[in-house]
Amino acid sequence: MDESDETYSRVKALVEPFNKKDVAVTPDTRFQQDLEWDSLTVLNFVAEVEDEFDVLIPVNMQAEIETIGELSAALDKMKA
Amino acid sequence: MSDLFSKFDPLIEQREALLSTGLTDPFNLVMERVESPTVAICNGRRTILLGTYNYMGMTFDPDVIAAGKKALEEFGSGTTGSRVLNGTYATHKECEDALKDFYAMDHAMVFSTGYQANLGIISTIAGKEDYIVLDIDSHASIYDGCALGNAQIVPFRHNDIEALEKRLKRVPEGAGKLVVLEGVYSMLGDIAPLKEMVAVSKANGAMVLVDEAHSMGFIGEHGRGVAEAQGVIDDVDFIIGTFSKSVGTVGGFCVSNHPKFEILRLVCRPYVFTASLPPSVVATAATSIRKLMHGADKRAHLWQNSKKLHAGLKALGFTLGTEEPQSAIIAVIMPDLKTGAAMWEALLDEGLYVNLARPPATPAGMTLLRCSLCAEHSEGQVDEILAMFGAAGRATGCI
Numbered sequence: 001m002d003e004s005d006e007t008y009s010r011v012k013a014l015v016e017p018f019n020k021k022d023v024a025v026t027p028d029t030r031f032q033q034d035l036e037w038d039s040l041t042v043l044n045f046v047a048e049v050e051d052e053f054d055v056l057i058p059v060n061m062q063a064e065i066e067t068i069g070e071l072s073a074a075l076d077k078m079k080a
Numbered sequence: 081m082s083d084l085f086s087k088f089d090p091l092i093e094q095r096e097a098l099l100s101t102g103l104t105d106p107f108n109l110v111m112e113r114v115e116s117p118t119v120a121i122c123n124g125r126r127t128i129l130l131g132t133y134n135y136m137g138m139t140f141d142p143d144v145i146a147a148g149k150k151a152l153e154e155f156g157s158g159t160t161g162s163r164v165l166n167g168t169y170a171t172h173k174e175c176e177d178a179l180k181d182f183y184a185m186d187h188a189m190v191f192s193t194g195y196q197a198n199l200g201i202i203s204t205i206a207g208k209e210d211y212i213v214l215d216i217d218s219h220a221s222i223y224d225g226c227a228l229g230n231a232q233i234v235p236f237r238h239n240d241i242e243a244l245e246k247r248l249k250r251v252p253e254g255a256g257k258l259v260v261l262e263g264v265y266s267m268l269g270d271i272a273p274l275k276e277m278v279a280v281s282k283a284n285g286a287m288v289l290v291d292e293a294h295s296m297g298f299i300g301e302h303g304r305g306v307a308e309a310q311g312v313i314d315d316v317d318f319i320i321g322t323f324s325k326s327v328g329t330v331g332g333f334c335v336s337n338h339p340k341f342e343i344l345r346l347v348c349r350p351y352v353f354t355a356s357l358p359p360s361v362v363a364t365a366a367t368s369i370r371k372l373m374h375g376a377d378k379r380a381h382l383w384q385n386s387k388k389l390h391a392g393l394k395a396l397g398f399t400l401g402t403e404e405p406q407s408a409i410i411a412v413i414m415p416d417l418k419t420g421a422a423m424w425e426a427l428l429d430e431g432l433y434v435n436l437a438r439p440p441a442t443p444a445g446m447t448l449l450r451c452s453l454c455a456e457h458s459e460g461q462v463d464e465i466l467a468m469f470g471a472a473g474r475a476t477g478c479i
Contacts, residue, residue: 038439040216040439040443040444040445044216046235047216047236047237047243050234050246050247051243051246054246054250055250056211056232056247056250056251058211058232058233059226059233059234059235060232060233
């Protein structure tokens with residue numbers, strides 16, 4: 001996953017409104033440790049991602065996704 | 081050895097920082113005596129209770145107390161057993177009969193708490209291949225019910241009908257669907273657009289569960305809740321409720337018309353693997369539920385109280401959780417935890433108890449002073465409450 005990936009840039013744009021700590025976002029940025037999102041922020045962010053990509057990302061699946069790059073890859077897989 | 085408690089350090093530090101300012105601990109209040117549904121003695125001082133969920137003021141009802149005493153004497157202090165073994169007494173059946181009559185439904189199942197009712201029903205009926213679509217602001221007991229089970233969990237934006245519909249349409253063909261909603265959301269006291277949401281759920285082949293914990297007894301023509309008030313109760317598959325609010329004791333329940341409902345008594349683990357409620361508790365609940373069927377005057381007074389407090393707080397300049405009063409909960413939004421805690425203490429010093437609510441229990445990281453009214457609050461008490469809010473608000477710079 002590199003910076004020029006289309007899915008990644010769409011996800012990155014969705015991250016920004018929730019990026020309250022102004023963390024410099026890369027594909028390796030972790031939602032919990034780097035962005036310091038609490039569970040409620042994660043839920044709200046996931047709802048945005050679901051609508052942008054027209055998919056469902058159940059809570060159970062979220063547990064396996066740690067970074068923005070991983071999320072982008074998971075979305076590519078779902079849309080494939 | 082790593083200390084398993086080190087994960088709590090941030091919370092311990094936050095608490096210590098707050099209490100080191102000399103503030104009274106908002107989560108450690110002791111009521112030394114309770115005089116009525118609306119008044120208790122706290123720290124030796126007469127305190128008006130405005131944060132108890134005792135909506136219909138049934139806790140000191142003479143008939144309710146008499147029923148409890150009688151059951152205590154006739155059936156003893158506890159059942160010492162599960163509902164499916166030695167823990168079902170005549171009192172438990174009477175309580176379930178009262179619920180069936182109250183909701184005009186075929187089946188009623190009583191749990192030891194409302195928390196366990198959500199935990200049990202949600203975790204049991206939605207299996208591994210099924211999807212639970214729930215409002216993001218759902219109560220902890222709903223989320224914990226989801227976590228206990230194996231279903232796919234999909235939250236949607238609070239009270240957003242379109243967000244619910246979109247998610248239902250994305251569920252894979254053939255998968256079972258359970259939509260979980262609440263009548264009244266307890267943090268801000270706002271109600272759900274159940275009419276539209278239940279219709280959307282049914283149109284997409286989902287079963288619907290509505291938690292009416294904060295509406296029982298005073299919303300809807302018969303006090304059956306928001307689903308009744310909005311005319312969709314017949315399309316709701318499961319209603320979850322509690323005895324620890326309007327009913328005035330402790331316990332939880334689920335009522336339903338599902339023809340196979342009774343099987344849950346054998347497969348629902350939070351029902352099977354715990355002791356049943358003491359006979360005195362279910363006897364007080366049964367009596368209270370039957371009295372709530374005839375509580376029209378009390379209901380009307382509760383609504384008057386809610387409107388008066390909402391209008392009064394707004395006039396004082398406070399920011400409230402809803403534009404108009406939608407339930408018996410009025411949430412006063414505080415700018416931050418520090419101010420909220422200071423305001424909470426100032427109110428207690430004035431002689432008023434409200435709930436201090438803060439993240440993660442609250443939506444959007446808000447700090448709230450949550451007020452819940454009681455049908456037994458007199459008009460004069462509501463005036464007193466408003467005067468105390470005014471004084472405390474000015475003293476802490478909130479208004």
